[in-house]
Amino acid sequence: MSNVTTPLSDLEIANKATMQPIGDIAKAAGIPEDALELYGKYKAKIDVTQLKNQTADAKVVLVTAINPTPAGEGKSTVTVGLADALHQLNQKVVVALREPSLGPVMGIKGGATGGGYAQVVPMDEINLHFTGDLHAITTANNALAALIDNHIHRGNELNIDPRRILWKRVLDMNDRSLRNVIVGLGGPAQGVPREDGFDITVASEIMAIFCLATDYVDLKKRLGEIVIGYTYEREPVFVRDLKVEGALTLLLKDAFKPNLVQTLEGTPAIIHGGPFANIAHGCNSVQATQTARKLADVVVTEAGFGADLGAEKFMDIKAVQAGFKPNAVVIVATARALKMHGGVDKKELKVANPEAITAGMQNLAKHVETVRAFGVEPIVALNRFITDTQEELDVILNWGTENGVKIALTNVWEQGGEGGLDLAQAVLDVLATDNHFKPIYDLEDSVENKVRAIVQKVYGGANVTFAETAKKQLADIERFGWSNLPICMAKTQYSLTDQPKLLGRPEGFTITVREVIPKLGAKFLVCLTGDIMTMPGLPKEPAALRMDIDEDGNAVGLF
Template sequence: MTNKPQVLSDLEIAQSSTMLPIQDIAQRAGIPEDALELYGKYKAKIDTTKLAHKKAQAKVVLVTAINPTPAGEGKSTVTVGLADALRQLEQSVIVALREPSLGPVMGIKGGATGGGYAQVLPMEDINLHFTGDLHAITSANNALAAFIDNHIHRGNELNIDPRRILWKRVLDMNDRSLRHVIIGLGGPAQGVPREDGFDITVASEIMAIFCLASDYVDLKKRLSKIVIGYTYDRQPVTVKDLAVEGALTLLLKDAFKPNLVQTIEGTPAIIHGGPFANIAHGCNSIQATNTARKLADIVVTEAGFGADLGAEKFMDIKAVQGGFEPSAVVIVATARALKMHGGVDKKELKASNPQAIAAGIDNLQKHVETIRQFGVEPVIALNRFITDTQDELDVIVGWCEDNGVKMALTNVWEQGGKGGIELAKNVLEVLHTAQNFTPLYQMNDTIENKVTTIVQKVYGGKDVVFTDVAKKQLVEIKKNGWDKLAICMAKTQYSLTDQPTLLGRPENFTITIREVIPKLGAHFLVCLTGDVMTMPGLPKEPAALRMDIDEHGNAVGLF
């Protein structure tokens, strides 16, 4: 009887890897020493004001995916592996990623720094407190909440209606018990009683602003535009009215600098910001992407969840506000996700089922069509899992050949950059071909038209319905002149519809918009659909149950 070889966990692989001093990575990326602010041996922040005034011109490669299973399809892993593969092909490349949120890390997914031999390091630090960016955003958000309630307690000169305060407190953790709370109880000295609630930090508008601002001046200007609520006579109240935008910017001063780390293979990696993709726009900061574009010839970055969420928002929000366009798009697909879309129960995805893949491949087809509508030719990264059978893979490969879609089998989890060479060569072919990137809608379109365009062209739906609450909000938004902003759809990641159990490629469905929330600082309107929560809850068996620390201070069970 032969013993099966031990499969190391992502954490064990990360802990067994040898990291280079961060100064060496900075030198490799062309970052001068005086622009580097060290956070220990292997992490640093980049003072972008001390970089040479070089035009940001690198080509941007976006990595997205099909609608995922709850565990994800390895999008971050493919992003890192692709960057390592491009570097093996002697390309000048930097990978730019989002910072993990403690909520998902402690919840379902565990770590979020890639996987196997395609990871960013130091894995434990990045997945936990890193350089404190999310804590700074939490502090700024909650400072604003404190300023609002103090203003009301001290006489309410701005005439703020406590029943119409939009701004919520935040916590970087999934905690359903904080969704609806009462504050200010205990008598006059304790403040004014009112209903309140918490969002998760990565759903805060300050996180979105943090990731979309181009510099400190823009950051402060955007913060000043935040609408915190309304007066008794229904007039909007902003941060500028409270005169605290300077204080909020000060709290974000150090966090706003992008973070430099490395992949297992020593490719420079910039990790900065992390808005939720099904609530906010799901992309790392414009600061990070444009800093990488100044330093390298190719930037590989990602957008959260499937192309219906992260990629659409990358195209219509981040790229437009950041002043760049994607030169190539990679769509990560897996046999297990396609089986799920073909009707297989999530608990049965390890069993071979080529017929289910054939039934579920319409989901992949829709995402290919979506990316092509933006004027960019996609490349499929077929991310291999050890449970995949050749019969299953043949179905996907055959579909790509029949439909003229570039495709590469990808095995970066096991092989690192070497397992992504074929994908990298396909991406380089696209990068050497002129694309015709065009956002799906114009900002001057009506809100209704912009939302309908997304629903019909990206989701494949038929129509949009606004609830009575949403209709009243539209009236207020138009009256205040906020209707020329981008649209940020808050929707389930599991389905092209607003119903998480409706998998595959549904047709003739209607999306219901239950609320429209203005985010003036982020320059978009959030359209809430379905039962998407801005404060998630933990699962029955959180990933935290596997986590520990040994007697030497090493993390255990992080992923």
């Protein structure tokens, strides 16, 4: 009989945890009772207006990664584990994360609460409906869609061209069947027929606004600045023209308050907002990060996917708009993922292959160069898996020594905060020094030059081309005076290029921008590249097939 035991799943580990009442977590974090709005025993909203006489001046640690692969990198797990490790080192720390989207939860990507013994809890509730924030964002988005169509049906005083409506409906689910639809069929009483479509909720501009607004006044102003479409004379139409920004703000009133939960080790965790980094800016809310900065000395946060997407947007969009800088940046990598970037098939990952890691190191090297281009010296978190051999790990560690890159082995999935102590100490060493952070481009530069700067300095490409549609949109953007906004690239997360199968570190490539969409409420321009879609589809075998509840109503099969 074998003595090998099957490792517990993330859900089983979470279910065995003894959580502290959320009031105790809040008290330890310095949150006054008047600022806490309870959502059961272990979740709460924070009324930031009650955090009086507190300044947001904590240092910010950004956790990013190499380009993700099916092998897994564990960025969220390392983020949580690092916060727990800093907590063990007696640092006053808060971890700030994004909220999961039900689309990936039910699909293939999984949740966003970390894993193993480096998780935020209650993980099942966070990964499902949580406090209803994404439902509120979905409702606000679709209320606006209904108000637009009602305005046209009721006489179209604003002269909106139904063929040039930009605003789409949303659903927090991967549903490819809704990408392109026809609305208004059934005769005059049912509205005006027109082509429409759905995005996933996390791609909504309202999600981006929700995550970048600083307070209710800013939220309402930004909602009013959304461009919903154009008139027959090709002039922009804004939400403020419909006079519904107040109603949309009202729908988001409660959701706009950050959510407080805890890690398995009792570290305070603020989880709020959840845009994807491949189609949006990929960072949790400014409200959450700034609230954490009022409560802690160190804030550990993450940005979606690799440094070419989430970290670039964190530094060029979020940090600039919010008025702070990353004091340290951690790049998560695994030997397994580097093997895939070196050409190894997923089925062969358990076979030791130092040569493939050597080849794949170029992907990590590019992300290190990217972070350095922002004036920040990165730390690499080498997230260890049980199948890694010492020879494989030595390839990575020796590369770090030869290239002057700090690398810390981590094992937080298995050991929690204890497995991240070396990383935490390396982070503290960096926080003790200052950096020379600077965005990668000048906002006053042309849109073309800003995109070119991202392609060349962040992706390592040669150039960028704009499709005819994008060129026409750029001409309008210039005409309306919107060209001084930052760029939000919509690009595959799997590659530095716009081709998802080109792994490693391709060179000499050109990125093609097919559309440029103004998001004036979010205050950025979205550049769509490749075949990136704002409404994903479900895989052949969705994760939902493994999910269930038991006779007591407990979640089963949730990772």
